[in-house]
Amino acid sequence: MISVKSKTELEKMRKAGIIAGNALHFGGQSIKAGMTTFELDRIIHDYIVKNGAKPSFLGYGGFPGSACISINDQVIHGIPSKKVRIKEGDIVSIDVGAYIDGFHGDTAYTFPVGKIPEDAKQLLKVTEESLYLGIEQAVVGNRIGDIGHAVEEHCTGHGFGVVTKYIGHGVGRNLHESPEVPNYGKPGHGPRLVAGMTIAIEPMINAVGADVRVLKDGWTVLTKSGSLSAHFEHTVAITPDGPVLLTKPTL
Numbered sequence: 361m362i363s364v365k366s367k368t369e370l371e372k373m374r375k376a377g378i379i380a381g382n383a384l385h386f387g388g389q390s391i392k393a394g395m396t397t398f399e400l401d402r403i404i405h406d407y408i409v410k411n412g413a414k415p416s417f418l419g420y421g422g423f424p425g426s427a428c429i430s431i432n433d434q435v436i437h438g439i440p441s442k443k444v445r446i447k448e449g450d451i452v453s454i455d456v457g458a459y460i461d462g463f464h465g466d467t468a469y470t471f472p473v474g475k476i477p478e479d480a481k482q483l484l485k486v487t488e489e490s491l492y493l494g495i496e497q498a499v500v501g502n503r504i505g506d507i508g509h510a511v512e513e514h515c516t517g518h519g520f521g522v523v524t525k526y527i528g529h530g531v532g533r534n535l536h537e538s539p540e541v542p543n544y545g546k547p548g549h550g551p552r553l554v555a556g557m558t559i560a561i562e563p564m565i566n567a568v569g570a571d572v573r574v575l576k577d578g579w580t581v582l583t584k585s586g587s588l589s590a591h592f593e594h595t596v597a598i599t600p601d602g603p604v605l606l607t608k609p610t611l
């Protein structure tokens with residue numbers, strides 16, 4: 361069942377979303393070549409906790425980190441590690457969730473580390489654009505397929521691979537709830553969007569090919585082709601006044 365949130369519930373979700381968004385922004389600003397993904401995770405963890413929230417991902421399904429940190433050909437769900445050092449020229453995808461007052465916010469961004477190659481820049485640009493094209497479709501009366509179609513068309517139009525094995529989702533009292541929000545779809549298909557729905561739209565886009573594989577750690581998802589991958593995400597409320605970004609940072 362798709363849950364519809366009241367105005368008060370949306371205010372609580374915005375509170376969770378601000379903490380998640382700010383933690384992501386703060387984490388991104390803290391990235392330095394030479395640091396480990398474990399250190400970066402601690403910075404994000406401490407930010408969330410200092411602001412009175414709980415990291416949504418910590419312990420979720422047994423996940424050991426507070427943020428998912430996925431570098432270069434890693435698509436999503438990278439485990440923060442003392443053995444993984446961030447280098448100049450990397451792209452670092454950080455996915456953060458914060459839980460407070462009974463609600464979650466979920467957001468992701470792929471950060472360039474120093475100077476990155478032109479093709480990497482283009483992947484980040486197109487993936488972020490596709491997130492906002494998807495968000496534009498998150499209006500009352502549209503359907504879930506309109507969102508996925510907008511994301512897919514933009515990314516495939518640039519020759520990139522849209523990951524289909526992992527998708528966006530409803531978010532609220534639970535980190536993952538109905539409906540599913542794929543990054544592909546047919547216009548006019550899927551559940552209808554109504555005011556008060558809250559969804560995480562999160563394009564995961566590979567430079568080459570859509571196929572992915574999972575590392576032996578059971579979590580880290582990589583591109584099968586070995587190409588770079590980018591991930592951008594916002595938690596969005598569908599309202600009579602249009603889409604509202606619940607995870608927009610205020611920092």
Ligand code: MG
Binds near residue numbers: 467
């Ligand atoms: Mg998500």
